[in-house]
Amino acid sequence: MQVEFVPGAAGVRRVRPSTPEDGPAIVALMQQAGLQPHVDPVHLHWKYWREHPDWFGPRSFVLTDGRDLLAHGAVVPGTMRWGTRQARVIHMIDWAARREAIGAGVLLMKHIGGMTDFLLGIGGSRQSRQIMPRIGYQRCGTVRGYVRTLNPLAIPRRPTRVPWKRGPRMARSLLWILSAPRMDLGGWAVRRIGPDALDELSAVLPAPQPGLVTLQRSTALLRHALACPIVPVELYALERGGRTGGYFMLSFAPGQARLIDGWVSSEDPADWRALAHAAVQAARGHGAAELATWASDPRWGQILRTCGFHERLQLPIGLRPSAKEVIPAETLRVQMIDNDEFYLHFGGNQLWA
Helix, strand or coil: CCEEEEEECCEEEEEEECCHHHHHHHHHHHHHCCCCCCCCHHHHHHHHHCCECCECCCCEEEEECCCCEEEEEEEEEEEEEECCEEEEEEEEEEEEECCCCCCHHHHHHHHHHCCCCEEEEECCCHHHHHHHHHHCCEEEEEEEEEEEECCHHHHHHCCCCCHHHHHHHHHHHHHHHHHCCCCCCCCCEEEEECHHHHHHHHHHCCCCECCEEEECCCHHHHHHHHCCCCCCEEEEEEEECCEEEEEEEEEEECCEEEEEEEEECCCCHHHHHHHHHHHHHHHHHHCCCEEEEEECCHHHHHHHHHCCCEEEEEEEEEEEECCCCCCCCCEECCCHHHCCCCCCCCCCCCCCC
């Protein structure tokens, strides 16, 4: 796919899919923009060029003037579902442009936006948050970051820019552990499963709920996440009475475990509390200081709070609809698996507590 734009100083600007040969130039472009990109070719291949169940072809695009790369953006594809409707959605990641290439990043974003029904934005840099409303993103919710302490003694092993804060952080984390509710799985059993057993989860993947927009899941998407080479990812099934009733996924960044996705085929809050407790139980054996997760719908946020999680951050959610679409009125449910949050880290202090 290739699109011509207004001729620039060095030639005609074109958007094209990137190739692995563009990897070093993409890394250099992102570094010039002040970002900290992945540099391992294996990591780049998984993010940009590995086959994806929800996307045909490369998931990375560049704007070039025929000589240099002026801008880059990659896509995390998905499908939003609400009521009887569904729509394609893209979350852009690794979006960067040369400072001197005025408008290059916006041109590339608009090109990618033409490939989908909605562009999704969650959080982002201060500069991105300032730009997004100007280019059509509309605020449609808030995602809250929650954390539960697992092991305060792991905190001193993590680097920090402010060493004197280690003591207060450990004290607060210990207090949170002492005040956390008793673990109660409500009769659910937890079993780790691998890529070969994913079909067991087909009947318990997220489904549209009244008042809720969900991001579609498939066994192929879970398999793609399990293959992530950047951080370890584990998948667990929840079973009770001889049947599988739910699942959850964990990823492991330095010092921090992350509950990146999960669902229970039940309306009973006790079953959702069991999912949260099961994730805590599964994460404890990995030496992480804490377990972090997201909630954008009030019900899940309330469940997390009753299970000993504490709110630590808020991120705006924005949608940019195509000309033919209208933003749903229902609450949009997003999880870390819906963008790059589940594997993004910089090798240092990842702690929220």
